[in-house]
Amino acid sequence: MSLSTPSLTLQASALSFLSLSIGHTLCVLIPLFVLQLSGKEWTANKAFKSISGSQPWACGTVGWYQGSAFFFVTGLLHYQWSQNSVAFQDPINKAIAGIINILLWTSSAWYAKYGVKQNAWAVGLSAALQAWGVINSL
Template identity: 50%
Template sequence: MASPSRSLQATALSMTCLSIGHTIGGRQWTADPIYGAITGSKPWALGIVGWYQGSAFFLMSGFLHYQWASNPRLLQQPTNKAIAIIMNGMLWASSAWYFRHGIKENGWVVGFGAALQAWAVVRAWVKY
């Protein structure tokens, strides 16, 4: 078995922190009076469930990166490579979306997570 990957451990921690921050952010934007005007509607229901699905995605990603950190050779498998690539694409797309809509703090944080994830995964591909 390969030695643990510190870069993937860092990515696992960053994804877990993103999950917590994402959840806190959801509580902040749902407190906006404009958002309160649609409470109980279909857009409100979809927005709430979608936001918390995003938080769960980050948490799940943290667990997955922790597993990869424990055995970086898992990233040599085609399925794990595909998961890593799709995940990275989602992170970059989300970062771009935030920037496009003027939510710069989220754009920077998610973009940093995307860069860290890309660096850690590529490093595992080359090293292991």
């Protein structure tokens, strides 16, 4: 693949992360990822409301938005990688891709373990797309 030939698999991965970021942030139903536990449901939960204003509430809320930012930045990174066929000659990029993939599969498994199946599928799909895109770019 030349520098001028974008990787469609990494572009698909970038799109999956952008979709996760939008869905995570805005708590909307988006065509590819119907999330079982939206932010509106999470923050409307009686247990969450009962801790409003506390340190656990502050950590949970800011963590929610940090997750959205992670998905967005990861999407940008994958898009950048899709435009640069030699990106994975750099061991740092390989390490970043590996860490992201481990994080995604672990998150998917965690959601599945606790019965949040749609989220498990959405994050697992992004993990699979990311792995496929990176492997195709090596």
